[in-house]
Amino acid sequence: xxxxxxxxxxxxxxxxxxxxxxxxxxxxxxxxxxxxxxxxxxxxxxxxxxxxxxxxxxxxxxxxxxxxxxxxxxxxxxxxxxxxxxxxxxxxxxxxxxxxxxxxxxxxxxxxxxxxxxxxxxxxxxxxxxxxxxxxxxxxxxxxxxxxxxxxxxxxxxxxxxxxxxxxxxxxxxxxxxxxxxxxxxxxxxxxxxxxxxxxxxxxxxxxxxxxxxxxxxxxxxxxxxxxxxxxxxxxxxxxxxxxxxxxxxxxxxxxxxxxxxxxxxxxxxxxxxxxxxxxxxxxxxxxxxxxx
Amino acid sequence: xxxxxxxxxxxxxxxxxxxxxxxxxxxxxxxxxxxxxxxxxxxxxxxxxxxxxxxxxxxxxxxxxxxxxxxxxxxxxxxxxxxxxxxxxxxxxxxxxxxxxxxxxxxxxxxx
Amino acid sequence: xxxxxxxxxxxxxxxxxxxxxxxxxxxxxxxxxxxxxxxxxxxxxxxxxxxxxxxxxxxxxxxxxxxxxxxxxxxxxxxxxxxxxxxxxxxxxxxxxxxxxxxxxxxxxxxxxxxxxxxxxxxxxxxxxxxxxxxxxxxxxxxxxxxxxxxxxxxxxxxxxxxxxxxxxxxxxxxxxxxxxxxxxxxxxxxxxxxxxxxxxxxxxxxxxxxxxxxxxxxxxxxxxxxxxxxxxxxxxxxxxxxxxxxxxxxxxxxxxxxxxxxxxxxxxxxxxxxxxxxxxxxxxxxxxxxx
Numbered sequence: 001x002x003x004x005x006x007x008x009x010x011x012x013x014x015x016x017x018x019x020x021x022x023x024x025x026x027x028x029x030x031x032x033x034x035x036x037x038x039x040x041x042x043x044x045x046x047x048x049x050x051x052x053x054x055x056x057x058x059x060x061x062x063x064x065x066x067x068x069x070x071x072x073x074x075x076x077x078x079x080x081x082x083x084x085x086x087x088x089x090x091x092x093x094x095x096x097x098x099x100x101x102x103x104x105x106x107x108x109x110x111x112x113x114x115x116x117x118x119x120x121x122x123x124x125x126x127x128x129x130x131x132x133x134x135x136x137x138x139x140x141x142x143x144x145x146x147x148x149x150x151x152x153x154x155x156x157x158x159x160x161x162x163x164x165x166x167x168x169x170x171x172x173x174x175x176x177x178x179x180x181x182x183x184x185x186x187x188x189x190x191x192x193x194x195x196x197x198x199x200x201x202x203x204x205x206x207x208x209x210x211x212x213x214x215x216x217x218x219x220x221x222x223x224x225x226x227x228x229x230x231x232x233x234x235x236x237x238x239x240x241x242x243x244x245x246x247x248x249x250x251x252x253x254x255x256x257x258x259x260x261x262x263x264x265x266x267x268x269x270x271x272x273x274x275x276x277x278x279x280x281x282x283x284x285x286x287x288x289x290x291x292x293x
Numbered sequence: 294x295x296x297x298x299x300x301x302x303x304x305x306x307x308x309x310x311x312x313x314x315x316x317x318x319x320x321x322x323x324x325x326x327x328x329x330x331x332x333x334x335x336x337x338x339x340x341x342x343x344x345x346x347x348x349x350x351x352x353x354x355x356x357x358x359x360x361x362x363x364x365x366x367x368x369x370x371x372x373x374x375x376x377x378x379x380x381x382x383x384x385x386x387x388x389x390x391x392x393x394x395x396x397x398x399x400x401x402x403x404x405x
Numbered sequence: 406x407x408x409x410x411x412x413x414x415x416x417x418x419x420x421x422x423x424x425x426x427x428x429x430x431x432x433x434x435x436x437x438x439x440x441x442x443x444x445x446x447x448x449x450x451x452x453x454x455x456x457x458x459x460x461x462x463x464x465x466x467x468x469x470x471x472x473x474x475x476x477x478x479x480x481x482x483x484x485x486x487x488x489x490x491x492x493x494x495x496x497x498x499x500x501x502x503x504x505x506x507x508x509x510x511x512x513x514x515x516x517x518x519x520x521x522x523x524x525x526x527x528x529x530x531x532x533x534x535x536x537x538x539x540x541x542x543x544x545x546x547x548x549x550x551x552x553x554x555x556x557x558x559x560x561x562x563x564x565x566x567x568x569x570x571x572x573x574x575x576x577x578x579x580x581x582x583x584x585x586x587x588x589x590x591x592x593x594x595x596x597x598x599x600x601x602x603x604x605x606x607x608x609x610x611x612x613x614x615x616x617x618x619x620x621x622x623x624x625x626x627x628x629x630x631x632x633x634x635x636x637x638x639x640x641x642x643x644x645x646x647x648x649x650x651x652x653x654x655x656x657x658x659x660x661x662x663x664x665x666x667x668x669x670x671x672x673x674x675x676x677x678x679x680x681x682x683x684x685x686x687x688x689x690x691x692x693x694x695x696x697x
Binding site: 015086106113181182206211 | 416443465504520634
């Protein structure tokens with residue numbers, strides 16, 4: 001376990017629309033009946049976990065990343081910075097050096113290497129973290145400001161925010177961005193276990209394979225949750241068996257569930273099949289917790 | 294007047310490249326000397342990100358009076374070009390440079 | 406040659422299934438381009454025969470030559486991405502963390518570090534089972550998507566279109582609203598938006614339409630799973646009308662949608678209500694762009 005008895009469970013998927021948010025929100029709510037739970041929405045481009053909860057008293061914390069701030073009086077327009085920046089975030093436009101915050105990766109190279117110290121790093125707002133407390137559930141959601149494209153720095157900032165919380169629930173559920181690229185790798189960093197949500201269709205299987213490949217590359221423990229079980233075929237199930245991958249739970253295909261989800265409603269309390277799947281999953285998580293402890 | 298085109302080729306018969314940052318060439322026409330000059334933009338093809346701002350920096354260095362292109366620069370590049378006071382015409386894709394230039398002369402292109 | 410881009414904002418709305426169905430309806434006239442390189446699924450429905458495959462490189466990656474490394478640790482000090490650590494003997498980079506900024510390369514006193522093009526996936530030219538040429542790609546696991554691979558797929562699709570004298574390029578666009586989407590819009594004549602009636606569906610549609618308006622692109626909307634939430638479906642219709650988005654059609658929530666996918670077919674290839682809906686959507690699009 002990462003630190004002091006906290007179990008971090010990341011929920012991810014190879015592509016969007018497989019039920020990541022459905023699982024994260026319902027599982028968090030389900031577990032929160034009996035123990036303190038933290039749910040963090042790290043899908044910072046499109047966070048929507050909070051739509052499923054109705055909490056008052058939000059604490060909003062602005063989040064910053066460091067970007068270079070051009071000092072015209074010190075600059076000799078030597079152009080070192082523009083040549084150093086691999087992201088074309090620092091460019092020379094006539095007599096001006098212009099920094100494009102949305103492209104900057106905060107690598108500090110232009111700033112540290114500037115012979116005139118004309119590019120000191122300054123904090124720049126990239127988004128915010130909203131923190132809400134409901135009965136037994138702490139809900140944390142980070143959102144990038146409009147026009148910001150880089151998810152990774154905000155994901156890191158949110159992880160830091162969670163680490164610095166005074167009261168830390170022993171179970172932390174991290175709803176990750178979809179896909180298999182850098183934001184996902186950043187979001188599952190530090191997780192004890194990753195649940196990969198998929199659906200039993202050819203698209204679901206194809207995307208699951210990519211997600212599994214990513215988890216293996218970064219050496220993460222993972223298991224699969226099949227959503228909409230019964231909607232498609234057995235290919236996902238068979239593939240998991242052949243690869244020796246645990247299917248931790250199966251959520252049955254149910255039109256009513258899709259309707260409740262579309263209406264942003266938590267469905268587990270009046271959907272027995274979902275409740276049973278969550279129960280199975282809770283047991284699985286408990287076992288893992290004991291294993292890691 | 295110096296007119297810049299985003300272009301897939303280097304001569305008057307080449308098509309306008311709809312892309313700004315990732316255009317294949319930037320072709321410059323100097324109306325005074327009637328010279329056509331092509332700048333190869335393949336260098337930017339190696340970069341994953343920032344093609345738009347890199348092109349903006351190039352355009353500042355070449356400082357044409359007019360730019361004729363397809364979709365037009367994205368948000369970031371537009372910000373970069375704001376102070377240049379260059380006229381930008383868009384939606385010239387699906388035409389050759391020659392056709393685009395004629396339309397520009399007849400003021401039939403869409404100004405940004 | 407006209408270009409139609411199919412986009413969806415969020416995943417799971419049925420964008421690829423709709424694009425593939427349009428591909429079947431336009432068989433013999435189209436080039437197919439799969440720009441959804443993150444979750445490239447079009448090949449599952451189009452079953453292409455690959456004619457050409459090449460590795461694709463994007464961005465850079467730091468590599469340390471163990472022979473030249475003197476273990477001074479300067480690289481680790483300057484790296485802000487936690488991508489360099491001492492290995493068994495010498496310093497090593499972690500490719501998945503390295504962002505390719507090149508700072509370590511500059512500070513290394515023995516020039517042991519060099520930047521290399523980063524392999525990020527494969528690019529293919531193929532023939533789809535409809536007989537039409539197809540350009541597609543697949544990102545490696547953990548690789549960063551960018552406009553670059555999308556631009557490459559589109560460029561190749563255009564070449565194929567000229568070679569085979571096609572009227573139409575049908576593009577399965579990138580997800581989200583970021584740089585890859587903007588890249589897939591270059592040169593588009595018409596945009597087809599596939600959405601679903603949920604709060605996030607509407608939210609994503611709004612953000613996409615903002616992007617489209619910036620590029621003055623005409624667009625039409627398909628509401629998938631339209632009967633799942635009548636209120637949200639109504640909100641989507643209202644938004645579309647108010648923003649001058651053509652309402653192209655509505656696809657009901659139907660198990661035939663998945664059944665077709667399981668068989669590796671598109672929704673217009675078996676006899677059901679979806680086929681009629683897609684046919685009428687196809688005709689609407691034809692009217693909008695006056696070709697095919």
